[in-house]
Amino acid sequence: MQFYPLVVSQITDETSLAKSYTFRAEKKYQTELQYQAGQFLTLRLPWEDSFLDRCYSLSSSPDESEWTITVKRVEDGRISNYINDTLQVGDIVDIAPPSGRFIATQEEHAMCLFAAGSGITPIISIIKHTLHNSQRHIALFYANRNEKQTIFLQQLKELAHAHPDRFQCHFHYSADQGRVNENTINHFVHENIHQDFFICGPAPFMDLTENALLKLGVADKAIFVERFVSDTETKNDNVHAASDITSFKATLDGQVHTVPYLADKTLLESMLADGLKPAYFCQKAKCGMCMVKKTTGEVVMRNSDILSDNDIAHGRILLCQSLPLDDNIHVDCDND
Numbered sequence: 001m002q003f004y005p006l007v008v009s010q011i012t013d014e015t016s017l018a019k020s021y022t023f024r025a026e027k028k029y030q031t032e033l034q035y036q037a038g039q040f041l042t043l044r045l046p047w048e049d050s051f052l053d054r055c056y057s058l059s060s061s062p063d064e065s066e067w068t069i070t071v072k073r074v075e076d077g078r079i080s081n082y083i084n085d086t087l088q089v090g091d092i093v094d095i096a097p098p099s100g101r102f103i104a105t106q107e108e109h110a111m112c113l114f115a116a117g118s119g120i121t122p123i124i125s126i127i128k129h130t131l132h133n134s135q136r137h138i139a140l141f142y143a144n145r146n147e148k149q150t151i152f153l154q155q156l157k158e159l160a161h162a163h164p165d166r167f168q169c170h171f172h173y174s175a176d177q178g179r180v181n182e183n184t185i186n187h188f189v190h191e192n193i194h195q196d197f198f199i200c201g202p203a204p205f206m207d208l209t210e211n212a213l214l215k216l217g218v219a220d221k222a223i224f225v226e227r228f229v230s231d232t233e234t235k236n237d238n239v240h241a242a243s244d245i246t247s248f249k250a251t252l253d254g255q256v257h258t259v260p261y262l263a264d265k266t267l268l269e270s271m272l273a274d275g276l277k278p279a280y281f282c283q284k285a286k287c288g289m290c291m292v293k294k295t296t297g298e299v300v301m302r303n304s305d306i307l308s309d310n311d312i313a314h315g316r317i318l319l320c321q322s323l324p325l326d327d328n329i330h331v332d333c334d335n336d
């Protein structure tokens with residue numbers, strides 16, 4: 001991953017637990033740093049004798065000239081607190097280019113967005129960009145503990161006020177209305193299941209929402225999710241490929257390739273060594289760029305935290321985490 005030095009140009013208090021950080025980039029880096037609404041940046045920050053990389057979604061939209069992320073403190077979290085306590089205007093931070101697949105489709109039909117807590121960051125980027133560049137209708141369901149902890153409350157109200165016939169914004173406060181449950185989701189979606197659905201928030205909120213949508217009959221392909229997984233979640237280095245695997249099949253750009261399998265390497269590493277170029281980015285099971293559909297065979301993944309039960313049920317795997325368990329593997333990189 002290549003990193004670029006960006007300068008903190010502005011810091012904005014959003015709530016008592018979250019701040020937005022705006023970065024300025026030198027002109028020579030600006031092409032590499034172009035992004036689509038909903039994507040994230042990877043920040044490399046010093047930690048003890050080394051450094052830690054963390055992903056943060058862009059809360060700005062590509063129509064703005066700078067790059068803004070919004071970081072909410074995580075209890076006992078290292079980098080989220082370091083950023084909130086330490087970063088100052090004028091500081092330089094090493095940042096890898098935008099990445100991620102949580103982006104709006106080119107369709108013109110309506111969008112229904114579900115956010116909870118800091119999960120609003122990629123969602124507000126998508127809202128601003130979509131309102132500015134299309135005629136699409138957007139409905140947002142946004143859950144927080146209370147109004148005080150609602151990031152971008154004022155900005156969202158202003159957007160709803162400016163686009164009354166295209167943007168409907170529903171705030172849910174669990175302190176008053178209780179936790180979001182399946183009925184809350186069903187009630188909000190009503191019968192409007194033929195839309196694009198975007199979900200971002202804590203894992204239980206995302207699982208609940210995704211399952212409720214699937215039960216309502218929303219097509220799996222119309223649901224887009226972004227999981228804010230952290231480095232400390234389960235990574236199992238103690239998994240191994242079956243010993244006698246020599247190759248596997250991969251469909252890429254319409255062609256079926258027989259890829260030599262490199263012992264104890266991932267499917268992604270074997271494909272790259274064979275000169276193939278599937279989409280990938282972080283290689284740490286965070287960005288989801290290398291998610292593909294496995295049509296036959298069995299793999300074991302070192303880390304699959306960003307995949308939902310629904311992804312697993314549909315045979316989706318992360319190339320960067322997968323080791324083969326049999327010699328009948330076929331992955332389809334053109335479909336996920």
Ligand SMILES: Cc1cc2nc3c(=O)[nH]c(=O)nc-3n(C[C@H](O)[C@H](O)[C@H](O)COP(=O)(O)OP(=O)(O)OC[C@H]3O[C@@H](n4cnc5c(N)ncnc54)[C@H](O)[C@@H]3O)c2cc1C
Binds near residue numbers: 058069080121
């Ligand atoms: C694609 C993506 C986009 C994201 N976008 C955003 C965003 O827009 N805004 C945002 O605020 N966050 C976002 N995140 C989350 C962010 O990347 C970090 O995961 C988050 O800020 C926590 O990092 P941290 O270093 O503070 O926490 P960590 O230090 O990684 O700790 C996380 C949790 O693990 C616990 N923990 C720490 N060390 C250990 C240990 N050794 N053993 C057991 N438990 C431990 C901590 O107590 C804490 O509860 C995003 C994540 C992804 C993957």
